[in-house]
Amino acid sequence: MPGVSKTHKEQRYGRAFPASRYNDPRGGRASGLDRNVLRYRAAEAALYLYYDDDVRRFMRESVYPDIPHKPGTPAPWQSDKSLRLAGLFRGVVADARREKRLTAEDADGLNAILENDARRSAKLKDAFGHAIEIGMFTKEEANELNELLDYRNGIAHRVHELMADVGRSYAASDYVRRSGLRYKGDALDRLRAYRESLWDRAASKVELTLPWNDLVFETAERVYEEELKRLEPLILRQIDRANKADAAVDAECNLRGTEFTGDLDPRFPANHRRSRPSYKDEYVPPTGHLTKRGAEICYRLYDAGKSPLAMARMMGFSLRAANNRKRLWTKAGGRKRTRAPIMRYDLEKRVELSLE
Structure with a gap:
């Protein structure tokens, strides 16, 4: 056999999972x-x-x-x-x-x-x-x-x-x-x-x-x-x-043509808690915890039928956290739950719009 090896690409725009020391939502346990x-x-x-x-x-x-x-x-x-x-x-x-x-x-x-x-x-x-x-x-x-x-x-x-x-x-x-x-x-x-x-x-x-x-x-x-x-x-x-x-999973993570673009993107900064306040244009990585807005985006993705693994990759947290969120989503009623309103943002003007 000619051998099997993984390709490791350079992280040019920050880590895909900032709150973890692993580059995979499944963590460090070997498959x-x-x-x-x-x-x-x-x-x-x-x-x-x-x-x-x-x-x-x-x-x-x-x-x-x-x-x-x-x-x-x-x-x-x-x-x-x-x-x-x-x-x-x-x-x-x-x-x-x-x-x-x-x-x-x-x-x-x-x-x-x-x-x-x-x-x-x-x-x-x-x-x-x-x-x-x-x-x-x-x-x-x-x-x-x-x-x-x-x-x-x-x-x-x-x-x-x-x-x-x-x-x-x-x-x-x-x-x-x-x-x-x-x-x-x-x-x-x-x-x-x-x-x-x-x-x-x-x-x-x-x-x-x-x-x-x-x-x-x-x-x-x-x-x-x-x-x-x-x-x-x-x-x-x-x-x-x-x-x-x-x-x-890559096909699941493709959100083109869905509502989850722009300020509703899973990685939108308002969806994630930061470790400390940002200063000017300084980048502050998220802690891995979701804001209330981020939790609602997560639930809406489950409403759309996304799997926990795809959710973990889109939101940037662990598979364990994605499974926990799915249990909370199921407990809240699943697709029959009442959707919570979330704040919308104008990305060009960088201002808050209204709750939707």
Whole structure:
């Protein structure tokens, strides 16, 4: 499966639900779809860590020993991305040193860290360089495989960033939009394909070593792979149902051609209590509580047949509050209740008109 991730858009005009820390009226409780997506990613992560380690082991134990080590051996092969980032790092350090934002001692220390990191992974880089020479990989394939191996570090050390897009909180949404690490739904399939092709690529080129790890991990690998196959069609069905449900709610929230426009719009400021008085053009978010006028607008929307979920999205409060309002509306008589008069406003002149 190519992976499933949510799109988090920037909140340019304030939060849709100002009184909540969640961007969904249903709150922070995970849906069945969210739970299955997280289960899917957890199984992916376990397999990815193992496949990554297996590829690295193969390169170190089968390819690296085949390198003819001679005096004057050239520097280890590096991927295009590694060379570019190392060059950028050295440039940033040099600029900071020239502008006296770094002392000479600190600049030398940072460059030493870069060199130590390069030496630490020299064996793997040598193995990739030799693999390119003997025709195991093209340069493009080696670059791609190295990017997949680098993605493993994100899974191991920054897993919170890879799972953040499933969350409903504004904090998670803001984090996803600003984070440099993104969940890659196709990464496991690509890494698996490279891993399965290693023996065919290396046949007759290097001396192969039979791995013991595969026998030990065999049961876990089979269970995880079966779990991915089980969850994939289930998640796709849940996505289809969720999209249809969202489309139905979006249609309910479309108030064009109804009376709920202008000063009768559910989000009209007079419908909501504010946390404090506004000053001039300062925006003060509502507290999530309705005024008497807002409560009547809410009841009129229920008169029009709107669902609680659509109501919550239109009014900007939680689904729980929408259900409570519906109970009060039913207790008041539902569609047979006596409609309360509300103050009307002239939006152009910004003045009150009369009760209607």
